[in-house]
Amino acid sequence: xxxxxxxxxxxxxxxxxxxxxxxxxxxxxxxxxxxxxxxxxxxxxxxxxxxxxxxxxxxxxxxxxxxxxxxxxxxxxxxxxxxxxxxxxxxxxxxxxxxxxxxxxxxxxxxxxxxxxxxxxxxxxxxxxxxxxxxxxxxxxxxxxxxxxxxxxxxxxxxxxxxxxxxxxxxxxxxxxxxxxxxxxxxxxxxxxxxxxxxxxxxxxxxxxxxxxxxxxxxxxxxxxxxxxxxxxxxxxxxxxxxxxxxxxxxxxxxxxxxxxxxxxxxxxxxxxxxxxxxxxxxxxxxxxxxxxxxxxxxxxxxxxxxxxxxxxxxxxxxxxxxxxxxxxxxxxxxxxxxxxxxxxxxxxxxxxxxxxxxxxxxxxxxxxxxxxxxxxxxxxxxxxxxxxxxxxxxxxxxxxxxxxxxxxxxxxxxxxxxxxxxxxxxxxxxxxxxxxxxxxxxxxxxxxxxxxxxxxxxxxxxxxxxxxxxxxxxxxxxxxxxxxxxxxxxxxxxxxxxxxxxxxxxxxxxxxxxxxxxxxxxxxxxxxxxxxxxxxxxxxxxxxxxxxxxxxxxxxxxxxxxxxxxxxxxxxxxxxxxxxxxxxxxxxxxxxxxxxxxxxxxxx
Numbered sequence: 195x196x197x198x199x200x201x202x203x204x205x206x207x208x209x210x211x212x213x214x215x216x217x218x219x220x221x222x223x224x225x226x227x228x229x230x231x232x233x234x235x236x237x238x239x240x241x242x243x244x245x246x247x248x249x250x251x252x253x254x255x256x257x258x259x260x261x262x263x264x265x266x267x268x269x270x271x272x273x274x275x276x277x278x279x280x281x282x283x284x285x286x287x288x289x290x291x292x293x294x295x296x297x298x299x300x301x302x303x304x305x306x307x308x309x310x311x312x313x314x315x316x317x318x319x320x321x322x323x324x325x326x327x328x329x330x331x332x333x334x335x336x337x338x339x340x341x342x343x344x345x346x347x348x349x350x351x352x353x354x355x356x357x358x359x360x361x362x363x364x365x366x367x368x369x370x371x372x373x374x375x376x377x378x379x380x381x382x383x384x385x386x387x388x389x390x391x392x393x394x395x396x397x398x399x400x401x402x403x404x405x406x407x408x409x410x411x412x413x414x415x416x417x418x419x420x421x422x423x424x425x426x427x428x429x430x431x432x433x434x435x436x437x438x439x440x441x442x443x444x445x446x447x448x449x450x451x452x453x454x455x456x457x458x459x460x461x462x463x464x465x466x467x468x469x470x471x472x473x474x475x476x477x478x479x480x481x482x483x484x485x486x487x488x489x490x491x492x493x494x495x496x497x498x499x500x501x502x503x504x505x506x507x508x509x510x511x512x513x514x515x516x517x518x519x520x521x522x523x524x525x526x527x528x529x530x531x532x533x534x535x536x537x538x539x540x541x542x543x544x545x546x547x548x549x550x551x552x553x554x555x556x557x558x559x560x561x562x563x564x565x566x567x568x569x570x571x572x573x574x575x576x577x578x579x580x581x582x583x584x585x586x587x588x589x590x591x592x593x594x595x596x597x598x599x600x601x602x603x604x605x606x607x608x609x610x611x612x613x614x615x616x617x618x619x620x621x622x623x624x625x626x627x628x629x630x631x632x633x634x635x636x637x638x639x640x641x642x643x644x645x646x647x648x649x650x651x652x653x654x655x656x657x658x659x660x661x662x663x664x665x666x667x668x669x670x671x672x673x674x675x676x677x678x679x680x681x682x683x684x685x686x687x688x689x690x691x692x693x694x695x696x697x698x699x700x701x702x703x704x705x706x707x708x709x710x711x712x713x714x715x716x717x718x719x720x721x722x723x724x725x726x727x728x729x730x731x732x733x734x735x736x737x738x739x740x741x742x743x744x745x746x747x748x749x750x751x752x753x754x755x756x757x758x759x760x761x762x763x764x765x766x767x768x769x770x771x772x773x774x775x776x777x778x779x780x781x782x783x784x785x786x787x788x789x790x791x792x793x794x795x796x797x798x799x
Contacts, residue, residue, distance in 0.1 A: 226262035230255050234268060237275045245279035252276045269296065270308065274315065281319055285503055290319035306343045310336055314352055321359055322466065324542070330359045342607065350376045350388035354395045361402050370399045390419030394432055397439075406439045413439065427467070430459045434471045441478060449478045469495055469507050473514065480517050489518055509539040509547050513554065520558075529558045549579055686716055687724045700740040703769035707733040741767040742781045745774075749790045759786050 237251035252272050259268045273296045281289035293315055317332030333356040340349050353376035360369035373395040380388035397412035417432045433455035440448035452475045459468055476491030495511050498504070512535035519528040532555040539547040552575040559568035693714060699705050710733075711721055721733070730736045744766040748754040754762060760771055763786075768774035778786045 224262070226258060227264060227267075230258050230262070230264060230268055233258065234271050234275065237272075237279075241275050241278045242282055245282045248275060248279040252279070270300070270312075274312070277315065277319065281322065283502070286319045286323035287325075290316060290323060290325075293319065306339065307345060307347075310339050310343075310345060313339065314348075314355075317359075318355065321355065324544070326359060326362050330356075330363060333359055338603065342610070346379075350380045350385065351391060353379075354388075354391040357395045358398060361398055366399055366403055370396065373399065386419055386423050387425060390416045390423075390425070390428065393419065394428070394435065397432075397435060401435065401439050406443060409439045410436055426458060430455045430471070431467050433458060434467065434474065437471075437478075438474055441474070441481075445478055445482050449475065449482070452478065465498065465502050465504065466507075469498055469504060472498070473507065473511060476511075476514055477517075480514060480521070483521065485518050485521060488514070492518075505538065505542060509535040509542070509544065509551065512538065513551055516554070525558060525562055529555060529562070532558065545578055545581065549575055552578070686714070686720050687727050689714055690716075690724050691728075694736075694740060698740075698744075700737050701744070701765065701767045703764075703767050705737065705767070737767070738777045738781070742778055745778065745786070746782075746789075746793075749786075750793055752794070759790065 233251050233255035237248045237255060240248040240251065252275055255268060256272050259265050259272070273293060277289040277293040280292060293312065297312060297316065313332050313336040317329045317336060320326075320332060321329035333352065336352055337349070337356060339345075340352070353372055357369040357372045357376070360366075360372065373392050377389065377392035377396070380392055393412045393416035397409045397416060400406075400409035400412060413432050413436045417429060417436070420428045420432060433451050437448045437450075437452035437455060440451060452471055455471050456468075456475065459471070472491050472495045476488040476495070479485070479488035479491065492511050492514050495507065499508055499511070512531045516528045516531035516535070519525075519531060532551055536548055536551045536555065539545075539551060552571055556568060556571060556575070559565070559571065690710070693710070694700060699710065699713075707718075707721060710716075711718065716724075725731070725733065725736060728736065730739070745762055745768075748757070748762045748766065757765075760774075763771065763774040763778075768777070775786060778789075782789055
């Protein structure tokens with residue numbers, strides 16, 4: 195019984211080892227590790243509402259990680275939180291630099307999902323910092339990696355941001371295709387927020403293509419979706435977009451929607467969105483000749499930009515001041531504002547805005563008769579425009595090369611897909627083989643256990659049988675054991691028994707029935723009658739019985755212990771080893787070796 199239990203324990207232990215080999219191991223955390231985790235979580239929560247506090251917490255977590263030699267474990271998390279906090283203070287360029295330094299230093303990333311998020315953050319900080327080309331590069335890499343790794347989370351949101359970047363680059367068809375693809379993905383999973391983002395993005399495409407009617411329809415649909423989920427910052431952004439779409443056709447409607455956007459801004463939205471809303475309200479007031487209201491809006495924009503270090507919107511605000519001075523007839527102030535706007539835009543590297551402002555300043559110099567300034571500014575504008583045209587040509591060539599690279603990447607992705615499918619098939623095959631192996635192992639274990647139990651039962655039967663043999667042995671004397679008592683028989687039968695018991699002719703392995711008939715002078719019929727009287731069907735049966743009995747007597751005699759079983763069988767008259775084993779087991783019910791090992795043992799209690 196103990197052997198059976200041990201076998202079952204080994205079996206189930208092996209199975210548990212097979213199925214638990216892939217289970218994740220729980221890692222013990224040190225107190226220092228837990229302390230850093232607590233600081234990181236607190237900093238993450240404070241990054242939006244209290245960026246300054248988040249930066250202090252990041253510094254503390256970074257110092258602790260260095261103290262406990264856990265820099266590699268927490269550097270990415272701390273860096274991302276620090277970049278987010280800096281971005282929320284209005285410095286997306288600094289946030290990009292913080293994250294980009296770590297991105298360049300880190301040779302290996304924990305997983306693809308973390309790499310995707312990091313690439314997106316780099317693209318987003320580039321976009322909000324005004325570096326559109328860099329933003330497109332990082333967002334393109336982000337979406338390509340997501341598609342390659344089949345990552346669906348945040349994919350629609352990233353696609354809408356990428357579409358906004360394409361719109362700013364003038365790639366309206368690509369932006370529209372990207373947004374409609376994102377819309378299908380969002381509708382498939384019934385994500386209201388993502389659907390609204392897609393409608394807003396499509397509205398931006400139509401607005402950029404001067405199709406105000408379609409743009410407003412998509413904006414209104416987006417606004418309804420955002421209202422259904424009470425997404426207030428996005429409602430502000432969409433209302434501002436609607437106002438901008440009405441600006442060229444209906445100033446009153448444009449002002450109405452922009453004021454609605456400003457009223458809906460609870461202060462939790464993006465500062466950039468509030469700046470755009472205020473600037474557009476000011477420009478609408480300027481067009482409606484509400485000069486004081488326009489100046490008040492521009493003053494608010496200047497104040498917000500200076501407090502939050504937002505420089506990219508200032509050139510347009512200064513151009514707005516110039517428009518107001520033009521309406522008042524203050525030509526000198528108008529020229530001063532335009533000059534200030536041009537200097538700032540060139541300082542920021544925004545050549546397109548610089549050219550537009552230069553073209554607006556040239557009529558002012560012409561009007562005031564400042565021909566020297568007019569000539570010099572005109573020449574600068576031409577040089578800058580040529581430079582910008584050259585840059586655009588380079589970008590166009592870059593786009594062609596990028597399109598070619600995309601085609602190559604698509605072919606590579608198709609090949610990779612085929613390889614992945616083949617690998618998946620191999621994995622399924624190996625899993626099936628493993629399952630078959632486990633089933634075969636289980637069946638083998640079950641059969642082994644059943645065999646053990648059957649063998650145990652058979653051994654028990656053997657022991658019971660040997661107890662019976664030992665009991666029989668006690669009831670007789672070795673010397674008097676005969677197959678049949680001679681006194682019970684008469685005539686030829688008694689003569690045959692005397693001959694077998696005294697002469698032991700059966701010890702001769704070549705003994706034949708004819709030899710016995712010649713010795714006893716009996717006929718074949720008389721021999722058959724004798725065998726019938728002794729309950730033997732034939733002469734072989736009689737020989738086997740005597741030979742087995744002779745073997746048993748020698749097994750029971752300690753003086754034969756140094757003889758082998760085969761030697762005893764040969765001396766008992768068996769001519770064949772195989773035949774001896776077969777006959778002995780058929781007569782006694784046990785194997786010769788087992789009988790010999792047990793017959794002289796004391797009875798089991």
